[in-house]
Amino acid sequence: MNCPFVVFEGIDGAGKTEISALVAKKLNGMHLESPTGKFNELRKYVDDNLSDNGRFHFYLASSYDLSNKVKESKASNTSIVCARYIHSTIIGYASRQNIDIESVYESILGKLNDIEQPDLTIFLYVDQDNQRSRITSRNDNQNSKNDYMCLQNEDYQKRLSANYRYVAEKEGWRYIDTSSKTIEEVVSLCIKSINSIQLYHDGPCNKICVTAYH
Template sequence: MKKGLFITFEGNDGSGKTTISKMAYEKLLDMGYPVVYTREPGGIDIAEQIRHVILDPKNTAMDARCEALLYAASRRQHLVEKVLPALAKHQIVLCDRFVDSSLVYQGIARGIGIEEVYKINEFAIEGHLPDATIFLHVDLHTGLSRIETRGEKDRLDNESMKFHQMVSEGYDTIREMFHERMHVIDATKSIEDVLKATIECLLEIINAHD
């Protein structure tokens, strides 16, 4: 790699984003690519501690702006401690969620506003947006039915149907806003088919980047 490549994964609730991103990482690793896998919120110790606070089901009193600030704080530490050092080593960083999630969940679903949440994150990321984003798309009801099959649910999983509907609609808005870096994958298909399409897309992004 001539320079690092920052690729994020986004998707509606229940899209299989985490499963597919981890499997894609393993595939690229097997193929010999200098790839690093991480997630948000989390990825490094301080950010993982913040993740626990954000997603703890007991923290139902959390204010929406407090939530947005916690995500931005976690993102900042994760960026400077893990993402930027990996990019400096000319590695490919695959990240499960990034700033798009905050724009959707806090900006739209929480009603703070996209512009307001983007300003918070501008301070945190200092212009370091993804080079490309893999968006795993699944319809609302399919996604929610998948969530129901999970074991323990986090604080956001337990939100109302209206909240999840706004998240789904919010991602439609964000995909349009950042369409130039969005690569949409149909996530309603089998895991094998979704993974195959994702790998093909990743290789196109990587080859175009070299």
């Protein structure tokens, strides 16, 4: 396999953004945040003003934008590690709307054949107590609407966690529970997982590109 495309998924507070930045530093790579460009400029407006259906289609479109960037990077023999991708958009939407995740999984993901698919997905999990502690310890500008929903709506939090576990099992994601591990331990496990799928690549990677997607 050539330089792989790796995605990090997981519930709010699991450490995806922080872990992705540290993995980038460890690998001497580039850390990006998505939505990028025009999508990033519109993000706050979309979150504050659009309905949930509108937000869903906005983030779905931003996933296509990220997919194009992944394709461009692959053409230059670049490895990509992306924190959050298309699954986060779908799982979050199904959880907020209280829609059966299995039907959403089949009906939406089955139609997205033109989205670049990862070679490996790592699922970061955190238990509810540690999730709450991590979210409340952040500054307000670091938290999203979904973060606050996890604190304020226990039914939503449980649906979100269950839906991530459902898709993780369905997709065969690599699982790491961050609840009682140090950040350094999680980063080390992530790098080992990434290295394990690079054993058979046929050439050196130019760089590691780590993307944080919200």
